[in-house]
Amino acid sequence: MGGWVGALAVGIGKMGVLSFLLEVVMAVARVERLDDKGRGVARVEGKVVFIEGALPEELVRFSVVEEKRRFARAQLMEVMAPSALRVVPPCPLYVRCGGCDLQHLQVSEQRAYKQSQWLAQLARLGGVVPERVGAPLFGEAWEYRYRARLAVVDGVMGFRTRGGHDVVAVLDCLVLTQALRGVLPEVALVVAQIGGCVEVELHAGDEGVAVGLRLAQGVDVVAVARRVEAMAIEGVAWWLALGRGDFYPLAGVLDEQMAKTAFLLRYGLLQKALEIEFSPNDFTQVNREVNRLMVEKVIELLALEAGDEVVDFFCGLGNFSLPLAYLGTQVVAVEGVESMTRKLKRQARMLGLSKRVRVECVDLFKPSREAIRRWGQVDKWLLDPPRAGAKALIEKMGRERPSRVVYVSCNPATLARDAGLLVARGYVLQEALMMDMFVQTAHIECVAVFELGG
Known part of the structure; x- marks a missing residue:
């Protein structure tokens, strides 16, 4: 059946357009597995076809939407023989919305798929197999997201369509925490009325909600601020940003002195013994429950002993540094973004932890060998890099290196x-x-734990 798209010009000359599309573009296949993006993988005449929404062992009818020399992307048209693991997605927007891609698979099987997927990548791409696979960390399947970013097109707020750039209007979202779900309709109404907004960021703290409105370049920010102020929503703190710039609190846009007293959100760690402040400009984990479990697990895996010191690379606001210091550990907190280091220093000071947290601002994608040697004298490292990983940091390791890396x-x-x-x-x-x-x-x-010399 090869060359579905490439053969289109030839096919049209031999038969009607409709019959050609049905015969050539539409096809049936048995799905073999899921790929790393959650798409069904099938083989048709030796070519790999990625079918979004299909599950392993299913017999499906699909339509090719893009064909390359070695693979094709396809749209699921019909599930002819469904998997026993398939469920009806509870979200009415799921077919079009690009926010989720596995609602059609049982949650327990989603986790089994992810478990096998990352282990396979570890072996295939890194040639490494862990000596022990720990129990996965997970929380609630719904209402777990404390942060979300939505697009705005022509005053309509929502998530991008699946595989496209259009927007699906969202007035409710089942994965958002209850606090964010509760304000969505009112936020959508404000966005529709003010004009000039191109993106919305939603942030929930343990108490309170902040909504960031990103405005197009050239928009009169003060005029928008006044319109938003007139449409106040109870329990919502508004922040505004122009273009790709930082968010500023609404009150600060209207009165520069008020910016210093902006309402900040907080989330708790260590059974809420410790609270970390953040704003819409700061990175925080989407899933508060799993983040709490992760912090506790990482502290356990560091296997800390009296007198231990830890270097926390890519430390951000101190999601790990502050709990470690709170528990008595000396921490070298290293971050490449200067604004984050300033905030971490401030929080450490507010919490009385300054003597246990030494903050350094260093570009960890271009670390100096002198810095690597200095950090190498600390026996335990914690790496929490962005998606790009920590290649530069690891490649510059010298003879002095930690005995344990988490x-x-x-x-x-x-x-x-x-x-x-x-x-x-x-x-x-x-x-x-x-x-x-x-x-x-x-x-x-x-999370992975490496021990030097076994």
């Missing part, structure tokens, strides 16, 4: 690559585990 990853592919680099430098992957931070999606996060 690596928190949001990208199994770069974790696999970096695991291979660490093993080549004498480390053994002692334990690794999966975290289901984004339920109903194919996104996977992991």
